[in-house]
Amino acid sequence: MEVIIVNDYEQLSQRACDIIVEQVHMNPESVLGLATGGTPLGTYRELVQANGNGKIDFKHVSTLNLDEYIGLDSSHPQSYRQFMKRELFDAINISETRTYIPDGRPDDLEEECRRYEALIEAIGPPDLQLLGIGENGHIGFNEPGSDMDGETHIVELTESTRAANARFFDKDEDVPAHAITMGIRSILKSKRILLLASGERKARAIKRLLQGEEDANFPASALLAHPHVTLVMDQAAYGMKG
Numbered sequence: 001m002e003v004i005i006v007n008d009y010e011q012l013s014q015r016a017c018d019i020i021v022e023q024v025h026m027n028p029e030s031v032l033g034l035a036t037g038g039t040p041l042g043t044y045r046e047l048v049q050a051n052g053n054g055k056i057d058f059k060h061v062s063t064l065n066l067d068e069y070i071g072l073d074s075s076h077p078q079s080y081r082q083f084m085k086r087e088l089f090d091a092i093n094i095s096e097t098r099t100y101i102p103d104g105r106p107d108d109l110e111e112e113c114r115r116y117e118a119l120i121e122a123i124g125p126p127d128l129q130l131l132g133i134g135e136n137g138h139i140g141f142n143e144p145g146s147d148m149d150g151e152t153h154i155v156e157l158t159e160s161t162r163a164a165n166a167r168f169f170d171k172d173e174d175v176p177a178h179a180i181t182m183g184i185r186s187i188l189k190s191k192r193i194l195l196l197a198s199g200e201r202k203a204r205a206i207k208r209l210l211q212g213e214e215d216a217n218f219p220a221s222a223l224l225a226h227p228h229v230t231l232v233m234d235q236a237a238y239g240m241k242g
């Protein structure tokens with residue numbers, strides 16, 4: 001695992017953007033695996049700016065998002081489809097038809113899982129998968145105890161993950177209880193993984209990851225088996241006091 005420690009969130013976002021720009025220069029038809037949550041917001045802001053300045057062209061890029069809430073229509077403001085439109089897609093020159101996110105309100109949940117996994121094979125696997133990490137070590141919505149060999153599936157969100165996501169909803173009870181997520185095996189199919197961690201809330205998870213023990217109760221540890229992971233974190237996530 002390549003480990004890069006930067007001073008703060010600004011630098012983290014800049015570094016992550018540079019890595020993605022480099023990837024798309026190398027292959028203009030890159031498939032990017034994308035994440036939602038707070039961590040990549042700065043990276044998306046930098047990418048929008050880089051696209052505006054002509055430093056990156058998304059014309060031939062495809063994207064595959066990690067996950068989506070179950071029960072929210074893709075037009076719901078807190079759906080991950082709307083998040084991605086707001087934070088990235090609508091502000092760059094990507095073709096929306098090449099942006100893939102699981103459907104959170106399919107007729108058949110199991111069928112949607114199979115469809116999305118087949119899509120990962122057909123479109124991807126991603127050349128580069130952007131990942132955040134949960135305080136409990138989740139990646140995507142693969143919570144502790146998840147099948148370390150799982151593909152796209154439906155999960156029940158833990159109380160801690162629902163509480164962490166409650167900030168995006170008006171009322172706690174509005175936070176969805178289930179999500180559809182790429183499994184750990186699906187995530188590990190990516191050619192390269194760019195894992196981002198910012199802030200002291202993530203320090204414990206990062207410490208556990210760097211201790212390097214594979215443990216199903218700590219899903220991020222599955223990344224230890226992947227040949228090309230770049231971890232970019234700020235000093236706070238590394239446990240250094242700011």
Ligand code: F6R
Nearest residue numbers: 035036037038039132133139140
């Ligand atoms: C989001 C995702 C999650 C987040 C994780 C960290 O698509 O899959 O695993 O990456 O919950 O969230 P933040 O960045 O909000 O701390």
